[in-house]
Amino acid sequence: MSAEVQIKCRNIWKIFGDNPKRFMKRHKGAPTPEALKEAGYIGAVQDVSFDVHAGEILIIMGLSGSGKSTLIRCITRLNDPTAGEMEYEGRDLLKVSERELIDIRRHKMGMVFQSFGLLPNRDVLENVAFPLEVQGMDKAERVQRAKDMIELVGLQGRESYFPRELSGGQQQRVGIARSLAVEPDIWFLDEPFSALDPLIRAEMQDEFMRLQQKLKKTIVFITHDFEEATKLADRIGIMKDGRMVQLDTPEQIVLNPADDYVAEFARNAPRERIVSVGTIMKPIDPSAEGTVLVSEKIGSVAQQVLTASRPMGVVDETGQIIGSVTREDVATTIFSRDAA
Amino acid sequence: MTEATASTFQSESSQGVKMPSYWGVVFGIALLALIFHYISPGVLPDRWWPEWEIPAEEWLTTRIEWLKSEATIFGIAFKDITRAIGEGLKAPVKWAEYVLYRGHANMSWIWLTVILASAVTYFSTLRNGLIAAVLFLTPILLALFLGDAAPESITSLPKMLSDGLKGIGAKALYGPIPWVAIAAGVILLGHWIGGWRLALLCAVTMLYLAVFNVWKDTMRTMTIVVVAVPMAAFVGVVLGIWVTRSKIAARIITPIFDLMQAVPHMAYLAPVAALFALGPVTALIATVVFAMPPMARCTILGLQTVPEEIVESGKMSGCTRRQSLWKVALPSGKRTLMLGVNQVVMQTFAMVVIASIAGAQGLGHKLLYSLQQLKLGTAIELGIAISVVAIVLDRLTQGYANKETDHFAVAKTWVQRHKHMLIFLVILVLSYIAAIWFRDVTIPPSKLTYTGAEGKVTLFDPKVLARWMDGGIREFNKNAFDYINPIRDWVTLNFLIPVRNFFLWMPWPVFVFVVGAAAWRYGGLSVLLLCLALMASFIVTGFWVETMKTTYLVLIATLLCVIIGVPLGIWAARSERVANILMPICDTLQTFPSFIYLIPAIMLFRVGDFANVFAIIPYATVPAIRYTYLGLKRIPEVTVEAAIANGTTKRQRLWKVELPIAIPEIMLGLNQTIMMALAMTAITALIGSTDLGQEVVRSISTQNFGRGILAGFFIAALGIIADRIIGSWADERKKQLGIG
């Protein structure tokens, strides 16, 4: 993962109510949850700071109403944050002009919506070509481009269908194709698969993985589904009541949850598929026999380690021994809820 | 709810033994006052004191005079502005007339332009086609704008063409579009929108219009419709967009629309007629003003109900504000917008028919004339024409609103996709050619004839049929009047006249007191003040008598509508079968312009209050039926099932469970019924009445517009009073039931 910061958010607040700005000022920019409640304001996003790194998949999770959608709607400026700072590639997102914002949306950002947001009066092709059309791309070119996108999401042959003639999964494919048509640098997905039934959801997740492997975009992805998150994420941010309680790699979330709320999320996660050998590695043990790779997930080496009579050595990519791993460590990580 | 109303509420529920109820007190006081007035008349005032009367009428009349003669805006005389508007609007009306039924020497030139421009478009681009069209139209445009100053060598080109055509005997080529082509166009449109069924309906209608010799009058009516609809739709959309974009606009425009909704058709004519001379332009402007609010409302609704995600996905696609509106919001709200167009068309049509009293030619004018002459046969023929045209207009626009394009269209060839258009073009060309030899292709003949071996034989003559119907009706009346007249006279003498006399006898403070009490009880201070101001407006300006006559008519009609409508609504809610029959009838009844309800009333009862009430009922009962039905249908299933589980009988359920829950909805229906009854009383004025409506009608013929404007306003005032009181009552009730 490169460490280049693509989006930088500092102390973002989004408060809904009659006069949020005045309310913020009265509380010196940091109202307590109690103060919010008393005044009848909703603190949808409260003092959230984080970076999105270029090329990473950042997944945001949290219970319903915890402010996930509001947060990414702040970043995309569909909502204007009440307070805070945001930068996109070094540009102050809150100070850009209307024109620049439109430009950023036209070329840099793509977004997929939970309930698709397709235009009912346009067929698949016209929907996908829509962002290109508003940019003023000429017809032949945008049709060609839209056709490519439609093929990418596997909807070829349905170009002239209208949204109402498509299944939910197909509609979301259109939504995905549309958001990709402009070749955005950063891609926002707000619960893209939660309106779909489980089978189609699994299929769409695989599809999404396939696309991402091809496209390698920076992604901010909202989901309710922790398994989905661990499958896809480089990092996971967990939100509660408008605050970002933990933002970390899936491993750290599983192994070192910041609080009970986070632990609850991670409870049923398939740890063996999340935690890697390096995380539970001990210092070099001279008595170790055999070796496993440091980046390997525990699940794939468990059998080896558990059946060995002695601890096993851990090697890095160059084959150098850098530590050891014991049977007990593997067993507790897999089976115990509060391991590590 | 205010504190006072809250406390009376408690007294009502605390078993009212010690404390008399609010209404007990109010009616008690009113009754005492009436008894007192009976015993010693003259103490309580039954009219406003003449010396205190506000001369609003004179004031308005002088204002109008001033506007028409002296007023200036930014140094431009007001009368010049109105004249310019009038002239500006005359042109499109004239051209619609030429195209639809009159024909004009320039028509052939226009067609030539269309053909050439289409050719250019086909071989080149649409833009070049448009440029070509403008170029070709230069002679006509020059003549239009420069008048005599235009170079004759150019402006006479169209005339040379038409003279040339005349020379070869092809005069028809500069006539109007042949009726055969218009009829075919409508039928094809029907087929395109609604398949064979709608095409058949259109065909029958077109045939009727042709055979019954009302084609020309229909086209006269349609000239104003075709000009007014785009104007009203455009203004409505613009205003609607403005309201959704600007808070200030919303605050200014919304209450104006609310007011406009309470103003009956008729009342729009007086102020417009005051500023513009009587004639088609006045009818056009009044029509546009009247028909515009529904379009604005639908636009607002359409824009506000576009799902948030669609708007946002548009934004994320990088739409500018303008693109958001034109490419996302408006197309997504298309259906609602098209329903707005449907309403505009229907309102326009209804208004044009009524505007006959302000100089609109056509069906309404003829109908009014034949009603006044008691030529009932002709009236029936015209009434049917108006009704079927209304139905066709309604079905076409509604069908179009609901029409969905499908993806299979792409698989078809260009010819397949445009077959309706192509067939129409072919028929258009053929009918023009045929019109060169057969006059009847252009305008339908006044009667159907057949020229055979033994000379000309008349197969069908609508005039003869009308005369025959007249005779039949007269015969029927002669016999039936023996039965009808006594009933009519008995009811009039023993019921209508006494109620009317009571309203006229009643001192106005009593009326004000009772209405004010209701306003205060349900709406609180603001509604009370509004109602007092509105009542004061007609009392202090000397319109008390006319207003009470209207009030009495509307009250009686409303009462009858409720007595008829509510049980019908209940019946429909109970039985699917009844609903399936009744609801389409209601739909159809609402499609007809109110004017035609006069025909049966006059036929059976001639003129008078009885006939007026009779004309109001079919028109104004519809909301009573519909809202009762909807109110009952909307009751949650569980509520009814719980009542069944509690062992209630069907009747107990109706009275104790269903009606109390549905009552707020039913009251809203009552509200609508009152509005429609008010609007209809103004229409009944056309056949003779002595109330506010009559003042409006008379003011137009006597040019005493101040009086007409006031009378129209007072009809609206009555509507607003009823609306505010009943509306607040229903709101309160809904809140209590927890269904607001």
Ligand SMILES: Nc1ncnc2c1ncn2[C@@H]1O[C@H](COP(=O)(O)OP(=O)(O)OP(=O)(O)O)[C@@H](O)[C@H]1O
């Ligand atoms: N436009 C708005 N006006 C007022 N309150 C809002 C608005 N939008 C969101 N909220 C409130 O902000 C809070 C956070 O909402 P948000 O939609 O961001 O939650 P979420 O985490 O996306 O939930 P879900 O998983 O259900 O989508 C909620 O309490 C919501 O009610």
Ligand SMILES: [Mg+2]
């Ligand atoms: Mg959400």
